[in-house]
Amino acid sequence: MDPKRVAKDTAVAVQNYLTYQAVRIAINQLTETNPGLAIWLRQFSAGNNFQQSEMYLEGLLKENKELGLRIMTIRQHLAEEIMEFMPEMVQTNIRQANMEHRRELLERMTQSPPIISSNPAESTHPELDANEHSD
Numbered sequence: 001m002d003p004k005r006v007a008k009d010t011a012v013a014v015q016n017y018l019t020y021q022a023v024r025i026a027i028n029q030l031t032e033t034n035p036g037l038a039i040w041l042r043q044f045s046a047g048n049n050f051q052q053s054e055m056y057l058e059g060l061l062k063e064n065k066e067l068g069l070r071i072m073t074i075r076q077h078l079a080e081e082i083m084e085f086m087p088e089m090v091q092t093n094i095r096q097a098n099m100e101h102r103r104e105l106l107e108r109m110t111q112s113p114p115i116i117s118s119n120p121a122e123s124t125h126p127e128l129d130a131n132e133h134s135d
Helices: 003-033 035-046 050-063 065-082 086-110 126-134
Strands: none
Touching: 003 035, 003 050, 003 065, 035 050, 050 065
């Protein structure tokens, strides 16, 4: 395991996701202020891959500098706002999710399987059988 490589890949994934969120915010803002531009950005974004956000931004800057700069500004603002508490939040969420998965697994592993008989007359409940014989 190479922790530095994992950290680098994670940082790129977060960067790509923040770009996606910045575009969503920009589209929502433009829907109210400039619906035509919001439609254009939505169509441009549908044809481009957010998994490679830097290539997305390069293409957007070629098509519309103002929108590209706006999205970069929003993305930077998002990064500054969330990165302060995100590492702790991610660790806490993973810890809680892992605990829940382990609990569910343990429950499944400790459940006794139902007794299945090929003859329905043989699959009776011992307490019910005792009550029938006591009559």
